[in-house]
Amino acid sequence: MKTLKQILVVIVVVVFCSCAKQKVFTEKDIQIIPKPAELKLSEGAFEFSEATKFVVADDFQKEISNVLISKFEKASGWKPQITNAVPNSNYVQFTQDDTLKDEAYQLTVNNDNITIAAKDHAGFLYGLETVRQLLPVAIESNDVALNTEWVIPSLTIKDQPRFQYRGLMLDLSRHFFNSDYIRKTIDRLSMLKMNVLHLHLVDDQGWRIEIKKYPKLTDVGAWRVDQENKPWNARSTNSPCEKGTYGGYLTQDQLKELVKYAQLKNVEIIPEIEMPAHVSSAVAAYPELSCFNKSIGVPSGGVWPITDIYCAGKDSTFKFLEDVLDEVMTIFPSKYIHIGGDEATKINWKTCPHCQKRIKTEGLKNEEELQSYFVKRIEKYINSKGKKLIGWDEILEGGLAPEATVMSWRGTVGGIEAAEQGHDVIMTPGTHCYFDHYQGPQNEEPLAIGGYTPISKVYEFDPVVDSMTPEEAKHVLGGQANLWAEYIPTTKQSEYMIFPRLAAMSEALWSPKESRDWNDFSSRLETMFKRYEYLGINYAKSMYLITSKVRMDLNKKAVYVSLKNEFPNTDIRYVLGNKNLKESAIKYKDPIELKETTIVKASLFKNDIPVGKVFTDTIKFHKAIGDKVEYVTPYNDKYKGAETFGMVNAIRGTKNFHDGQWQAWLVDDMGVIIDLEEEQTIEQVTVGSVENQGSGIYFPTGIKVYVSEDGATYKEVGNVERPFEINPTVELKDFKIDFKPIRAKFVKVIAKNLKTTPSGGDAWLFVDEILVN
Numbered sequence: 201m202k203t204l205k206q207i208l209v210v211i212v213v214v215v216f217c218s219c220a221k222q223k224v225f226t227e228k229d230i231q232i233i234p235k236p237a238e239l240k241l242s243e244g245a246f247e248f249s250e251a252t253k254f255v256v257a258d259d260f261q262k263e264i265s266n267v268l269i270s271k272f273e274k275a276s277g278w279k280p281q282i283t284n285a286v287p288n289s290n291y292v293q294f295t296q297d298d299t300l301k302d303e304a305y306q307l308t309v310n311n312d313n314i315t316i317a318a319k320d321h322a323g324f325l326y327g328l329e330t331v332r333q334l335l336p337v338a339i340e341s342n343d344v345a346l347n348t349e350w351v352i353p354s355l356t357i358k359d360q361p362r363f364q365y366r367g368l369m370l371d372l373s374r375h376f377f378n379s380d381y382i383r384k385t386i387d388r389l390s391m392l393k394m395n396v397l398h399l400h401l402v403d404d405q406g407w408r409i410e411i412k413k414y415p416k417l418t419d420v421g422a423w424r425v426d427q428e429n430k431p432w433n434a435r436s437t438n439s440p441c442e443k444g445t446y447g448g449y450l451t452q453d454q455l456k457e458l459v460k461y462a463q464l465k466n467v468e469i470i471p472e473i474e475m476p477a478h479v480s481s482a483v484a485a486y487p488e489l490s491c492f493n494k495s496i497g498v499p500s501g502g503v504w505p506i507t508d509i510y511c512a513g514k515d516s517t518f519k520f521l522e523d524v525l526d527e528v529m530t531i532f533p534s535k536y537i538h539i540g541g542d543e544a545t546k547i548n549w550k551t552c553p554h555c556q557k558r559i560k561t562e563g564l565k566n567e568e569e570l571q572s573y574f575v576k577r578i579e580k581y582i583n584s585k586g587k588k589l590i591g592w593d594e595i596l597e598g599g600l601a602p603e604a605t606v607m608s609w610r611g612t613v614g615g616i617e618a619a620e621q622g623h624d625v626i627m628t629p630g631t632h633c634y635f636d637h638y639q640g641p642q643n644e645e646p647l648a649i650g651g652y653t654p655i656s657k658v659y660e661f662d663p664v665v666d667s668m669t670p671e672e673a674k675h676v677l678g679g680q681a682n683l684w685a686e687y688i689p690t691t692k693q694s695e696y697m698i699f700p701r702l703a704a705m706s707e708a709l710w711s712p713k714e715s716r717d718w719n720d721f722s723s724r725l726e727t728m729f730k731r732y733e734y735l736g737i738n739y740a741k742s743m744y745l746i747t748s749k750v751r752m753d754l755n756k757k758a759v760y761v762s763l764k765n766e767f768p769n770t771d772i773r774y775v776l777g778n779k780n781l782k783e784s785a786i787k788y789k790d791p792i793e794l795k796e797t798t799i800v801k802a803s804l805f806k807n808d809i810p811v812g813k814v815f816t817d818t819i820k821f822h823k824a825i826g827d828k829v830e831y832v833t834p835y836n837d838k839y840k841g842a843e844t845f846g847m848v849n850a851i852r853g854t855k856n857f858h859d860g861q862w863q864a865w866l867v868d869d870m871g872v873i874i875d876l877e878e879e880q881t882i883e884q885v886t887v888g889s890v891e892n893q894g895s896g897i898y899f900p901t902g903i904k905v906y907v908s909e910d911g912a913t914y915k916e917v918g919n920v921e922r923p924f925e926i927n928p929t930v931e932l933k934d935f936k937i938d939f940k941p942i943r944a945k946f947v948k949v950i951a952k953n954l955k956t957t958p959s960g961g962d963a964w965l966f967v968d969e970i971l972v973n
């Protein structure tokens with residue numbers, strides 16, 4: 201006979217359980233990124249509680265369970281326990297299933313328990329990461345989240361990766377990032393089931409790995425003169441005598457710790473030791489590594505072309521590299537060593553007696569083949585230690601090393617060629633994988649290197665190219681996002697560029713191709729944003745930004761403004777003039793027609809509430825719209841803008857000087873004559889310009905305005921002067937020249953070019969519009 205107390209307990213438990221399980225889940229509630237290969241929702245749910253046990257069979261399972269348990273401890277206030285024995289109910293269990301593929305897992309959730317079946321550590325880890333993403337986002341909270349039910353739906357998931365290589369590259373050289381940040385990045389990779397962290401440890405601007413046999417690599421090579429106040433590509437050359445103070449490096453102990461940590465997260469760290477170019481930092485430390493033993497300082501910014509490279513003739517260079525690689529291989533157990541190989545300008549090799557001798561004795565045709573010899577010799581060494589070599593696609597030039605894996609960055613062509621030759625390939629084309637590119641409209645984004653790779657573009661990435669045969673496609677191991685760090689001085693900026701684009705990359709590399717669906721992904725992403733917020737990740741909200749396209753109809757003298765953003769079926773609403781967006785916004789459908797100077801304000805709305813940043817643009821009409829423009833000095837062929845009417849079409853250029861709106865002059869001054877068609881009273885001329893010193897583009901140093909009634913005799917009516925100033929940003933500016941009202945039919949504007957940049961190069965002058973009023 202049961203006692204009354206026992207019966208009561210049973211009733212309470214039943215009532216309690218059935219309450220918790222009242223939540224009915226639909227597919228929409230499941231917001232996992234990357235999307236699992238197969239998912240079947242069933243009725244019911246599992247609720248985590250203080251009594252939930254994690255049943256583990258080994259230390260790895262214990263360690264990964266503890267990570268989730270500590271999240272419960274913080275977010276729920278209670279701590280599930282670990283056990284080796286399977287309880288009657290309410291548990292999470294790991295079960296071995298050797299029939300599953302590498303990294304695959306099967307997750308079964310029912311009212312009573314959860315099982316994660318896998319063959320390997322990775323599978324167990326990913327099963328648990330999926331459980332984490334099934335839980336309410338508050339599981340990421342550092343404070344107790346009250347009123348949260350820790351319930352996940354009953355379901356079966358059968359999941360496995362499409363590609364075995366799913367990577368992210370961090371460039372630690374252009375700006376240094378410490379262990380702490382790398383550790384966080386490893387966590388974030390594994391949350392997205394990414395399994396490679398490629399560390400770019402060597403480049404011109406800093407050597408970032410301790411090598412005990414060559415201490416100067418870090419004593420000297422890890423530090424540069426601080427010129428962070430100047431644009432990357434306008435930094436001056438440092439003398440070897442000047443001591444560097446800006447930089448840093450990772451010790452071997454720190455790197456070993458990271459490797460160990462990454463193993464727990466199924467992330468393989470692949471070190472990249474660049475050669476033969478991108479090594480100014482090493483040459484600064486040991487000048488004898490270069491052809492002519494040239495003493496140089498560690499560069500503080502852009503170096504182009506890269507000529508201070510390793511000598512390929514001296515045997516001592518190879519001795520040095522073998523010593524370095526020996527130490528590298530004791531730190532990193534990875535199957536691969538990346539040796540760079542990109543962007544070597546081989547002019548020193550052409551005149552270096554050692555290199556020329558090598559070309560002769562090895563029977564090589566030219567310097568390209570000498571690079572190929574270099575890489576093959578290093579590959580032999582790496583292979584002899586049981587490792588494989590990866591190089592950037594330049595290693596194809598002059599003949600590929602026999603076992604090499606190619607990382608294709610200049611598009612997919614190199615990858616295709618390597619696969620045709622039967623080599624393995626990792627695809628990282630700049631178009632889809634370069635996270636140093638802009639992800640939103642350039643005017644709204646923090647300074648970046650250039651390019652435009654919004655998250656929707658990353659999401660389209662497919663490492664397998666249509667033209668490949670099935671045999672070639674098998675050689676495609678996967679893909680990788682690269683975050684080059686010339687323009688990434690802080691961890692905040694690094695996070696901003698990586699997230700949320702990494703989520704798109706992870707789905708492109710993990711999920712079956714057939715399940716790719718931008719609408720679905722972008723809605724799941726909003727849940728991921730909430731996770732990022734709890735985790736303190738400075739993710740970009742660029743996909744909320746509105747971009748505009750402006751078109752001019754010269755006959756109607758009307759401008760048409762179209763608006764869009766990256767979310768599908770977006771509800772964009774706008775107002776014209778000074779109206780309030782919240783109160784008066786109208787839904788955007790077709791391009792907005794404007795015939796006079798107007799302010800356009802727009803925002804994305806969600807559930808009738810404006811979200812994201814408000815878009816504002818003023819379309820300025822003026823007296824010269826659509827008028828004939830004659831060029832005193834012709835614009836440069838590379839930047840024609842909108843040709844003849846470009847200067848007077850009311851369409852403004854953006855900070856992206858390739859946007860097709862800019863006309864440019866190299867060294868020459870700008871000189872134009874506008875024919876107003878009939879005599880008019882005018883009192884102001886405005887010249888729109890952009891400055892991007894890193895790209896050699898400078899504001900005019902002065903502007904003069906002349907007017908004429910007959911087009912023959914001109915009279916100067918106004919001018920401005922503007923001396924050169926260092927400017928680390930990209931800036932748009934309207935230069936206004938006011939004068940006493942005057943009647944005129946012709947307006948001549950001369951803008952002075954800086955002509956010579958501070959570092960002695962040719963200066964560009966860019967103009968998008970001349971407004972006459």
Ligand code: TNX
Pocket residue numbers: 542543592609634636649684685686
């Ligand atoms: C090219 S990608 C490089 C890097 C730069 C990057 C900037 C590659 C192998 N080389 O050195 O940082 O462009 O986007």
